[in-house]
Amino acid sequence: xxxxxxxxxxxxxxxxxxxxxxxxxxxxxxxxxxxxxxxxxxxxxxxxxxxxxxxxxxxxxxxxxxxxxxxxxxxxxxxxxxxxxxxx
Numbered sequence: 117x118x119x120x121x122x123x124x125x126x127x128x129x130x131x132x133x134x135x136x137x138x139x140x141x142x143x144x145x146x147x148x149x150x151x152x153x154x155x156x157x158x159x160x161x162x163x164x165x166x167x168x169x170x171x172x173x174x175x176x177x178x179x180x181x182x183x184x185x186x187x188x189x190x191x192x193x194x195x196x197x198x199x200x201x202x203x204x
């Protein structure tokens with residue numbers, strides 16, 4: 117970390133490392149993809165299994181899809197009530 121801080125000029129008076137500036141530089145560089153395909157995730161077998169189990173679930177509905185589903189359910193309930201009262 118000292119070498120990186122020195123290289124980017126993130127040293128304080130007395131040669132102390134400016135940790136915040138160094139970490140911000142590292143994260144900005146990492147996010148821009150300058151390090152290539154690098155993974156910081158935990159890749160033990162249990163973590164990988166948990167990731168794939170949770171990502172297989174269906175994604176949540178959008179607001180419009182949710183509204184449409186609620187309207188369809190309401191329509192179905194109304195039809196069932198009408199059939200129960202022998203109106204249809």
